Amino acid sequence: MAEPAIKTTELVRTYGATNALRGVSLSVEKGEVVGLLGPNGAGKTTLIKILTGLILPTSGAAFVDGIDVTDEPIRVKERIGYLPEVTAMYGAMTAGEFLRFMGGFYPIDVEARLDMLSERFRLEELMDSRISILSKGMARRVALARAVINDPHILFLDEPTTGLDPLTRATMHELVVDLQSEGKTILLCTHDLTEADKLCDRVAIIDDGRVLVTGAPGELKRRIEKDQRVEVTFRGEVPDLKGARRVGPRDFAVRVLRGEEEDVRKAVKKAKAQIVETRLLYPSLERVFTHYVLDRKE
Numbered sequence: 001m002a003e004p005a006i007k008t009t010e011l012v013r014t015y016g017a018t019n020a021l022r023g024v025s026l027s028v029e030k031g032e033v034v035g036l037l038g039p040n041g042a043g044k045t046t047l048i049k050i051l052t053g054l055i056l057p058t059s060g061a062a063f064v065d066g067i068d069v070t071d072e073p074i075r076v077k078e079r080i081g082y083l084p085e086v087t088a089m090y091g092a093m094t095a096g097e098f099l100r101f102m103g104g105f106y107p108i109d110v111e112a113r114l115d116m117l118s119e120r121f122r123l124e125e126l127m128d129s130r131i132s133i134l135s136k137g138m139a140r141r142v143a144l145a146r147a148v149i150n151d152p153h154i155l156f157l158d159e160p161t162t163g164l165d166p167l168t169r170a171t172m173h174e175l176v177v178d179l180q181s182e183g184k185t186i187l188l189c190t191h192d193l194t195e196a197d198k199l200c201d202r203v204a205i206i207d208d209g210r211v212l213v214t215g216a217p218g219e220l221k222r223r224i225e226k227d228q229r230v231e232v233t234f235r236g237e238v239p240d241l242k243g244a245r246r247v248g249p250r251d252f253a254v255r256v257l258r259g260e261e262e263d264v265r266k267a268v269k270k271a272k273a274q275i276v277e278t279r280l281l282y283p284s285l286e287r288v289f290t291h292y293v294l295d296r297k298e
Ligand SMILES: Nc1ncnc2c1ncn2[C@@H]1O[C@H](COP(=O)(O)OP(=O)(O)OP(=O)(O)O)[C@@H](O)[C@H]1O
Pocket: 015, 018, 019, 020, 038, 039, 040, 041, 042, 043, 044, 045, 046, 047, 085
């Protein structure tokens, strides 16, 4: 089998007493789009920062394009593109000045590359605008153009669409799909499970510094089909039910295995509460996420 584009083995990273990564082993094949999913603080950004050579692991190893990121961070940086979670761009520069400046660090024909990117990313009108006045979506597009200025084969995108309106998000999705069809390898973090389902060949669900599961979205959905659940929403007094949680000002909900709704019904009746809705939870990627991240803790 060909060498993976990205590979980590037992990566550990601590920040003082915080264990951000507790032994992450992950492999991404060339040309694959892999999504990192996980709650806030799971360790996604930490993993990406190690892979892009921004921070060092405490222990374990990370390889990008077969190169050890700890030993040869510069060689890795030449080969990758990185869209950080929070983009720090020079606000006083225009978008054009910024992209020319960043492109100048690479052995490329900057003007030719910029012409191509500005057309493809629809940046023509932004090129003479100061970065500080760009809207979030415009700035994100400029940041993505910066990430691919050197035409890298491997891309790290940390929440590329967070905070974008639906249309701008769709534009970002198109750009990711285009990059994938060019054969790029993409590792992206997202909280948008619909986005992950649409864009990713595989996802890795991370929580508390560990990979809980990896697989194609469809495969993960099939895996949890057998424990299909029902969500019962009710209003009024909270019955004595394990796992009941507030879902609205007056509403509570509980998720139980299919076939166990009767017990919920009885408990709700006993508490003199009312059932508002009973909903079958189809195996969506959201359901997969809940299964691995939430149900595990209940
Ligand atoms: N520079 C730092 N100093 C100390 N702790 C840090 C630092 N960066 C991250 N952490 C901690 O490491 C853990 C993982 O953080 P990380 O940013 O990797 O999470 P994440 O999965 O990207 O979360 P989010 O979805 O909110 O972006 C958290 O507990 C966080 O507080």
